[in-house]
Amino acid sequence: MRKIICIMILLVSITFMHAAAVIINSSSTTLQILNLKSSTYDVNINNQIAVVTLHETFKNTFNSNVAPRFYYPLPEGASATQLRWFSQGLWWQANISPNPSTTPGGPTSFPSYFTNYVGSMPVTFDFTTVLYPADTLAVELTYVQLLPYKNGVVDLNLTNNYIAIQSASLQSQSLNVDITSTRQITSLSLVTPSNGITEFTNNHGSCHYAVNNASANTNYHMQYSLALNELGLWSFSTEMDSVPDFYGNGFFTFIVEPDPSNNTQVINKVFTLMIDRSGSMSGTKMEQAKSAATYIVNHLNEGDYFNIISFNEASSDIWTEHHNTQPANISTALNYISGLYASGMTDIGAAFGMAVPQFSSSAENTANIIIFLTDGCPTAGLTDTQQLRNYINQLIDNSGHPIYLFNFGIGSDVNTQLLTLTGADNSGLSTFLGQNDVYATITDFYNKIRNPVLLDPVLTATPNNALQEMYPNPLPNLYLGSQMIISGRYTTPQVVHLTFSGHSFNQQVSYQYDMNLTGDNDPTNQFLTKIWAKQKIDYLLVQYYGMDTTSTTAHEIKQTIINISMMWGVITPFTSFHSGSVPNVDETLPVPTSNSVTLLGNYPNPFNPTTYIKFSINSDQHLPVYIRIYNIRGQLIKVLGIKAHGKGMYQVMWDGTDQQNKKVSSGVYFYNLEFGDVIQTGKMVLMK
Numbered sequence: 001m002r003k004i005i006c007i008m009i010l011l012v013s014i015t016f017m018h019a020a021a022v023i024i025n026s027s028s029t030t031l032q033i034l035n036l037k038s039s040t041y042d043v044n045i046n047n048q049i050a051v052v053t054l055h056e057t058f059k060n061t062f063n064s065n066v067a068p069r070f071y072y073p074l075p076e077g078a079s080a081t082q083l084r085w086f087s088q089g090l091w092w093q094a095n096i097s098p099n100p101s102t103t104p105g106g107p108t109s110f111p112s113y114f115t116n117y118v119g120s121m122p123v124t125f126d127f128t129t130v131l132y133p134a135d136t137l138a139v140e141l142t143y144v145q146l147l148p149y150k151n152g153v154v155d156l157n158l159t160n161n162y163i164a165i166q167s168a169s170l171q172s173q174s175l176n177v178d179i180t181s182t183r184q185i186t187s188l189s190l191v192t193p194s195n196g197i198t199e200f201t202n203n204h205g206s207c208h209y210a211v212n213n214a215s216a217n218t219n220y221h222m223q224y225s226l227a228l229n230e231l232g233l234w235s236f237s238t239e240m241d242s243v244p245d246f247y248g249n250g251f252f253t254f255i256v257e258p259d260p261s262n263n264t265q266v267i268n269k270v271f272t273l274m275i276d277r278s279g280s281m282s283g284t285k286m287e288q289a290k291s292a293a294t295y296i297v298n299h300l301n302e303g304d305y306f307n308i309i310s311f312n313e314a315s316s317d318i319w320t321e322h323h324n325t326q327p328a329n330i331s332t333a334l335n336y337i338s339g340l341y342a343s344g345m346t347d348i349g350a351a352f353g354m355a356v357p358q359f360s361s362s363a364e365n366t367a368n369i370i371i372f373l374t375d376g377c378p379t380a381g382l383t384d385t386q387q388l389r390n391y392i393n394q395l396i397d398n399s400g401h402p403i404y405l406f407n408f409g410i411g412s413d414v415n416t417q418l419l420t421l422t423g424a425d426n427s428g429l430s431t432f433l434g435q436n437d438v439y440a441t442i443t444d445f446y447n448k449i450r451n452p453v454l455l456d457p458v459l460t461a462t463p464n465n466a467l468q469e470m471y472p473n474p475l476p477n478l479y480l481g482s483q484m485i486i487s488g489r490y491t492t493p494q495v496v497h498l499t500f501s502g503h504s505f506n507q508q509v510s511y512q513y514d515m516n517l518t519g520d521n522d523p524t525n526q527f528l529t530k531i532w533a534k535q536k537i538d539y540l541l542v543q544y545y546g547m548d549t550t551s552t553t554a555h556e557i558k559q560t561i562i563n564i565s566m567m568w569g570v571i572t573p574f575t576s577f578h579s580g581s582v583p584n585v586d587e588t589l590p591v592p593t594s595n596s597v598t599l600l601g602n603y604p605n606p607f608n609p610t611t612y613i614k615f616s617i618n619s620d621q622h623l624p625v626y627i628r629i630y631n632i633r634g635q636l637i638k639v640l641g642i643k644a645h646g647k648g649m650y651q652v653m654w655d656g657t658d659q660q661n662k663k664v665s666s667g668v669y670f671y672n673l674e675f676g677d678v679i680q681t682g683k684m685v686l687m688k
Contacts, residue, residue, distance in 0.1 A: 097578035244670035312344030493519030
């Protein structure tokens with residue numbers, strides 16, 4: 001029987017550069033771009049998880065009023081968590097909502113330089129303010145991202161090159177990075193620009209760069225290395241005061257990394273590269289695909305077996321079975337690649353029909369891998385998505401071996417559902433990229449999976465049921481030089497004994513680790529809630545896209561994704577930033593910390609028909625306070641708001657109604673108090 005595998009770390013990777021934001025005039029049918037005056041990145045990195053805040057100021061240099069529309073291309077795997085803007089002397093904050101982020105209107109067409117810059121899936125938002133001529137608009141966007149990591153080296157890449165949009169100088173540009181690491185930092189450098197200031201000691205580092213009156217033509221690339229003698233298994237955790245679900249108040253992240261030295265044995269691969277050579281692949285896509293294939297063939301390991309299959313409406317292979325990496329076979333493969341050219345239609349089913357049966361003779365102790373590269377939907381043979389999915393999966397079942405399928409879709413005319421589902425069904429990953437990203441993306445990916453260490457891993461905990469809601473589910477394979485990030489929830493603070501096990505060289509291998517689940521609300525680990533929410537959302541998205549999206553079950557999954565997004569402040573394909581009615585913020589006062597606010601509960605409790613949620617502000621903060629109320633199913637019921645005016649006692653009244661002012665039923669309700677980045681939660685009972 002097939003073992004249904006849901007996903008690796010991410011559902012779908014959208015590959016594009018992340019950059020400074022762009023603001024246009026949404027009231028104009030022609031493209032009018034506001035002038036960018038200043039740009040600052042503030043980055044806090046905690047154990048390779050970065051919280052990035054981009055601060056930018058724009059100016060209306062037109063002679064007419066502007067209705068500003070915001071575009072920002074998020075980096076791969078990142079999740080936007082907050083959007084604020086400063087206008088007419090006040091700070092305003094966007095809500096996360098299932099409502100659209102923009103309204104109809106705006107330019108009727110966009111030039112290629114603009115669409116190439118913002119990418120295919122940018123964060124968009126229509127501000128509620130009108131900019132008069134010479135007015136300025138300050139914007140802050142915050143997102144969380146797991147930084148790229150390989151062999152102990154962590155990379156932070158922030159594209160600050162704005163020349164494609166604006167050649168005029170900015171008044172100021174700056175970068176400020178603060179790093180905290182459990183593992184020792186052994187080196188830290190700002191690669192570009194090279195004239196920044198960096199400092200580091202053992203477990204802390206910082207980086208600063210600033211320039212005035214210069215064009216924004218330099219990308220930021222910071223890199224730091226971690227001690228390689230501290231590898232293995234480690235974790236960190238935090239506990240929330242209360243949460244609006246049943247999974248426990250605790251959040252943990254568990255990191256697994258193999259020893260990168262020669263002491264770690266690497267599992268041999270049986271590897272097939274499948275290349276689409278249909279007519280739509282002509283030009284840059286075909287040349288980059290051939291270059292990527294050449295790189296892979298030249299970097300196979302001794303002991304690997306491989307083959308290459310190319311296809312249009314017909315399929316061809318180099319050999320009818322996998323061959324070893326002796327020089328003559330490598331030379332044959334390189335000659336085959338150089339002779340490829342694009343023409344004809346696309347028969348994906350026939351290509352898999354040729355590729356998969358060749359794995360039937362694989363040994364039991366190998367990692368069987370297919371990298372599938374295509375730029376189009378099937379136009380010959382099987383073209384129905386579900387039939388083609390079933391056919392591919394049946395081929396893999398019949399091969400008698402697990403095959404790990406990694407799909408790469410190029411451009412906008414790909415069958416994203418087919419690639420996503422077949423990759424997810426077979427312990428793989430589906431990545432979608434632009435035609436100019438083929439070589440870099442595929443070679444980087446191949447370097448990651450080149451050396452498999454542990455297959456089909458499983459994590460168990462003692463005592464039983466100590467951990468729950470762990471993601472990704474199931475776990476991906478473990479590769480040399482990479483990490484596995486596992487997030488989950490817990491109810492009881494305690495020491496939990498973990499066993500991490502899997503197959504290596506046809507042998508069962510296991511590692512032991514004792515994880516201390518804290519009972520403290522650690523403010524430095526608050527980001528764990530968003531990492532967990534992001535990984536659960538990725539898991540649910542695979543389920544959603546794998547079924548009829550009009551079905552009742554799909555609708556329920558979609559609603560669950562929306563609820564998690566709004567609970568934990570993580571943007572999803574079904575939610576966006578929405579203006580709404582929000583209190584203002586005085587920017588001159590300090591950012592709140594975990595000690596800035598104390599939730600005092602609600603009185604009376606139980607209540608009918610009204611209750612007062614009380615809290616104290618313990619510092620001189622003039623910021624909005626949000627109260628988000630959820631029912632026992634985790635559905636958002638009501639959002640209440642008040643502005644804090646410095647130290648003192650405050651209360652917000654809830655009259656037992658929802659957002660439509662309809663009375664809700666008796667039962668248990670949860671509420672989140674949000675003050676800046678601080679979240680505290682409570683529980684109340686409505687009894688009629």
